[in-house]
Amino acid sequence: MKQLTETELKALMLLSLDGDETAYRCLLDMLRHLLVSYYARRLGGSAAAHVDDLVQDTLLALHQRRITYDRARPFTAWFFTIARHKLVDHHRRSGGRAHVGLEAIGDVADDYSEDAVAANMDVNRLLASLPAWQGEMIRQVRLEGRSVAETAAGAGRTEAMVKIGVHRGIKALAARLRGERGEDG
Amino acid sequence: MAKTDDMIDDLVKDLLPVRKHALHRLLILALVPGIVLSAAFILLGHGLRPDLSTAVSQAAFWAKSAYPLLLSIVGVVALVKVARPGGRPVAAAAPALIIYSLLTMLGLLQLNAATSPAEHHRLIMGISYWFCPLIILAAGAPLMAATFWFLRRAAPTRPRLAGFIAGGTAGSIGSWVYSWGCIENGLTFVALWYTLGILLCGFVGAVCGRHFLRW
Numbered sequence: 079m080k081q082l083t084e085t086e087l088k089a090l091m092l093l094s095l096d097g098d099e100t101a102y103r104c105l106l107d108m109l110r111h112l113l114v115s116y117y118a119r120r121l122g123g124s125a126a127a128h129v130d131d132l133v134q135d136t137l138l139a140l141h142q143r144r145i146t147y148d149r150a151r152p153f154t155a156w157f158f159t160i161a162r163h164k165l166v167d168h169h170r171r172s173g174g175r176a177h178v179g180l181e182a183i184g185d186v187a188d189d190y191s192e193d194a195v196a197a198n199m200d201v202n203r204l205l206a207s208l209p210a211w212q213g214e215m216i217r218q219v220r221l222e223g224r225s226v227a228e229t230a231a232g233a234g235r236t237e238a239m240v241k242i243g244v245h246r247g248i249k250a251l252a253a254r255l256r257g258e259r260g261e262d263g
Numbered sequence: 264m265a266k267t268d269d270m271i272d273d274l275v276k277d278l279l280p281v282r283k284h285a286l287h288r289l290l291i292l293a294l295v296p297g298i299v300l301s302a303a304f305i306l307l308g309h310g311l312r313p314d315l316s317t318a319v320s321q322a323a324f325w326a327k328s329a330y331p332l333l334l335s336i337v338g339v340v341a342l343v344k345v346a347r348p349g350g351r352p353v354a355a356a357a358p359a360l361i362i363y364s365l366l367t368m369l370g371l372l373q374l375n376a377a378t379s380p381a382e383h384h385r386l387i388m389g390i391s392y393w394f395c396p397l398i399i400l401a402a403g404a405p406l407m408a409a410t411f412w413f414l415r416r417a418a419p420t421r422p423r424l425a426g427f428i429a430g431g432t433a434g435s436i437g438s439w440v441y442s443w444g445c446i447e448n449g450l451t452f453v454a455l456w457y458t459l460g461i462l463l464c465g466f467v468g469a470v471c472g473r474h475f476l477r478w
Contacts, residue, residue: 110267154349163418
């Protein structure tokens with residue numbers, strides 16, 4: 079699908095606020111597709127039914143609360159704050175699953191934060207696919223920036239083993255990523 | 264997916280233009296009847312202060328009235344902010360603290376000028392300290408209904424914080440209304456008991472926010 083920009087979406091929103099039905103239909107259609115991928119990524123494959131509910135909920139909230147959009151501000155920031163609010167609400171009602179992701183979702187509030195959150199969640203998901211100790215070594219050495227010696231001492235392994243763990247883990251991740259991309263396209 | 268198509272059709276059919284500053288208009292629309300009801304409650308249930316004609320020539324009266332009025336202005340600005348998704352009215356904290364500090368400083372000056380222990384006591388405790396916060400809560404109630412009515416049509420994403428601001432703003436406007444009926448002249452009294460009443464409204468608002476501001 080064509081990459082949508084803030085400028086286009088905002089222009090459509092401003093027309094919609096003035097009562098332009100064609101622009102509004104176009105806006106809702108575009109946002110609907112954005113929302114489907116936004117929620118599908120965050121809920122995982124098992125929750126396809128919830129995705130539709132959330133998409134409808136969010137579009138309805140946009141409609142009912144469009145009075146709160148400030149014309150001088152970015153539209154996507156406003157809209158995805160609503161989408162995030164609906165996602166948090168969904169998690170709360172379904173019993174607080176996926177709490178780890180929620181704090182990250184609450185903190186970021188700028189224009190392109192959706193992508194930052196997605197990247198963060200993707201990294202966690204990828205690391206979880208490795209053997210537990212390899213994932214942990216990569217997290218400590220590469221993400222948290224600890225030294226190899228520190229990590230080795232903490233895990234009760236030799237420095238050589240930590241280095242090998244990180245190296246093999248990253249190779250495995252790279253292979254996985256190539257595989258995923260292969261499947262997609 | 265078909266359901267989403269239907270919904271988009273319905274939403275498009277339901278589209279009405281939104282005027283500029285519609286959110287501000289909505290808030291004014293809510294506050295005007297709230298203030299009228301609150302003023303009616305104070306006028307009929309309590310009455311204006313009997314010595315109002317002499318009080319208006321005293322600086323203490325105007326300082327007492329200005330405190331909740333200034334807080335109300337800060338509150339209304341914060342309310343519009345928190346009504347929008349993701350809105351964090353952090354900018355309201357500094358002015359609110361400055362207003363409170365100014366009042367406290369004036370109150371201390373007033374206490375310094377007091378000549379007798381009885382006057383001193385009167386400036387702090389007044390004769391109405393025990394029901395002053397309760398009257399403010401009552402005078403704030405119609406305004407709290409107004410601010411909640413407004414927020415339920417807006418999009419606050421922090422229900423408790425939004426409720427606290429809605430309650431605190433309602434309490435501030437309510438205490439401004441009450442300042443025309445209240446017979447106290449002590450600014451320390453205002454700093455203690457008016458503030459307690461306003462915080463009480465804020466607390467009630469925060470509790471209500473959890474229940475009424477979810478969407």
